[in-house]
Amino acid sequence: MSAAGPGAEPSLELSIATKGLTKRFGQQLAVDGVDLAVPKGAVFGFLGPNGSGKTTTIRLLLGLATATGGSMRVLGEEMPRKLNDVLPRVGALVEGPAFYPFLSGAANLRRMDAADPYGSAATRRARVQSALERVGLTHAADKLVRAYSLGMKQRLGIANALLAPRELLVLDEPTNGLDPQGTREVRSLVRSLAADGATVFVSSHLLAEVEQICTHAAIMSAGRLVAQGTLAELRGAGQARIRVLTPDPGTAAQVLAGLGLTATLSPDGHTPGGTGFGGSGSGTDAALFASLPGAPSAAPPGAAAREDAGSAQAVAPEAVVAALVAAGVRVRGFATEQASLEDRFVALTGEGFDVVQ
Amino acid sequence: MLCALAAIPVLISVAVRVSSAVPPGRGPAFLDRIAQNGLFVGVTALVVSVPLFLPLTVGVVAGDTIAGEAGQGTLRYLLVAPAGRIRLLIVKYAGTALFVVVAPLVVALTGAGIGSALFPVGPVTLLSGDTIGPGEAVVRLLLIAAYLAVSLLGLSAIGLFISTLTDVPVGAMAATVVLSVVAQVLDALPQLEWLHPWLFSHYWLDFGDLLRQPVSWDSFAVNALLQGGYIAFFGALAYGRFITKDVLS
Incomplete structure (x- = not known):
């Protein structure tokens, strides 16, 4: 005892x-x-x-x-x-x-x-x-x-x-x-x-x-x-991601792709569990999401970073904004979002409301 | 529940007192003797409660032992405490046994009490024809209560086992009571005579031997042996069931 x-x-x-x-x-x-x-x-x-x-x-x-x-x-x-x-x-x-x-x-x-x-x-x-x-x-x-x-x-x-x-x-x-x-x-x-x-x-x-x-x-x-x-x-196993609000989603997606990021489009600006800038009156704006490999705030030192981002280059969020603006994309909103436990939870257990059988 | 049991002798004696004349040979045994000797209220009340009232209350108490805790959710906390499954089972059976001892005692003593309050008390004539004083008669009454307590121990063991099978206390209570009724029905069928000595209810009313001079202990011993067998058998079943039971309530 x-x-x-x-x-x-x-x-x-x-x-x-x-x-x-x-x-x-x-x-x-x-x-x-x-x-x-x-x-x-x-x-x-x-x-x-x-x-x-x-x-x-x-x-x-x-x-x-x-x-x-x-x-x-x-x-x-x-x-x-x-x-x-x-x-x-x-x-x-x-x-x-x-x-x-x-x-x-x-x-x-x-x-x-x-x-x-x-x-x-x-x-x-x-x-x-x-x-x-x-x-x-x-x-x-x-x-x-x-x-x-x-x-x-x-x-x-x-x-x-x-x-x-x-x-x-x-x-x-x-x-x-x-x-x-x-x-x-x-x-x-x-x-x-x-x-x-x-x-x-x-x-x-x-x-x-x-x-x-x-x-x-x-x-x-x-x-x-x-x-x-x-x-x-x-x-940390869930990655940080960026969120871009812009009326030019096509160009933006190309720029992001050029940086090695895969963008997903969400026209209504909705993000599950996000804390972003919902309701910013952007009738024509689209929200783009991309996960950010090696983002500096991803995990405190000492924690094992388990994500499979080994191959991707670390991209700083400010570099993304600069690239977007340089390409003439009208950036109306930009945010980096730390993956919350909730994102991780939903990613692992599924979105549905049904009780798992 | 003990109050309900105590109400039986009260009801009997008041009814006899009010209606005054009870024709001999009608109603439960000894009923016609009450008006002459109040001590008979206790015996009559015991005879009346043996077939249903006593098994009913015992069934409620025994059926509630484990299933009641499970239904309430307290079983998991008792086990986590940890009460120990064997210890819990033994304590629960001891509690039921205590009730089984107290229940007939309450009926007998309330009966004797209310009887002596409402009717004259005098010497009692035994089945063997001897006559004993009121003091000795009370001792015999207590002996009958003890006999019934032993008689009901087997039923309590059955109730304890049934109680480990379910999380619904009412189900366990009902099943126990139904079993006691079924056993008595089987006991009344002459075609099943071979089965009768094995039924736990077979000797329930055989306490007449205790009303002889000198007391004959034969039926007491046979009954105790049978009830002991029931306790051992259903106790083992309850142990086997409860020790491996998944407590999910």
Whole structure:
């Protein structure tokens, strides 16, 4: 238990490591050969569209369901063989909170703590009190859970995960149903937990949230792990791109081609997830997009640049503008856009609104 | 639920009190004796509740054990706590067993209480013809309650097993109660006589031996053995099922 002291220097030690983790329900592969690697001390964002197998993976990790294939280690121990040794060191919020509606919040937590054989009865009251305090529920501790709002139940669920000092926290959609204050509090809570040396594994489909709090992330799609790495790596793998607003798209495309860039035309100036200059009154203007290989802002130093742009020359955005203007293209707008996690996410998991089968 | 059970003897004694004359030979056993001796309210209430009321409440409690937690979603948190699957199963069965002990006790004691309040209390004539005092009679009443508690342990084990099969507590409760009724129906069919000694409900009403002087423990022992078999068998099934169950609720 003492191995994970706070401030342990970042090493290759993994809090969660799975190899070919697979879960089959009848004909359907819910989790298909997932190799997760969650470094110790990381705040790990576990992303994926609805129905992509996130919660099933979490159930497997916590021993609630048995894997069809593959192996996993949690906190260095083999699972599910060492389940009863590992779980007391893990705090979890799985698929929303669940409590006995006829008991008060504090009574619910005391009951859950009693279920943990390591939960000492002598310190129970104090630990419940401090867990409630941490999620801001002290004033509602003696209220029946029946009378709790969704957000309050969510907070109580997080408090339940914090009943004892944990080395790993698995939080499935922790900000679900929370008000903006609650969301902020959860964010700072996650940061403070990570600062104490705990590994936090957060599943979410809220990309903005993950971008704000996570150091690492993985993306699931249709049961497969399609990307995994530090946040910077994930973002960097998607390229920066330029956006040109001009009434002369043909000429502009030629100029861009001359620079080795492939331009795509989007007549309505719409860009998925872009922050650009929509609605600039350009009835005749067309927007051109081109990805920019080796753009200077693509990735912070040290991050592995994985894009297949090895052959392309690095082109500075200002050089593109100069070339366009020199060719007589009427440039009415120009912007470089850093690929966001959302772009990357959509690129990996598809645009459609349909739940993946 | 215990209140509902306690209401049965109250209902019986009030009904007898109000209607005054009960012709002998009609209604449940001992009903005609109540007006002469209040202690019989307890026995009558137990006899009345054995076929349906007691199995019903036991079915509700046993069916709710695992399925209720699963339906509510608290099962996953108990397991992650980690409560341990075997430990959880044992605690749940112990809880059901406690209810099974308390339920007939409540009926018997409420019966004796309300009976002695509304009717005269006197010496009781046993089936063997001997007469015992009211104190001894209460002991016999408690013995009957204990006999019924043992009788219902098998049904609770069945309910526990059914409860591990589903996430819908009402389904598990209903299935358990239906099984207890089916067993009693089968027990009433003479064509299936070979099956009767194996039915968990077969000895439910055989507590007459406890009303003899001296007490004959034969039926108690046979019943306990049968119920023990049911506990072992369905306990093992519940264990086998629950230990490998994917908790997806």
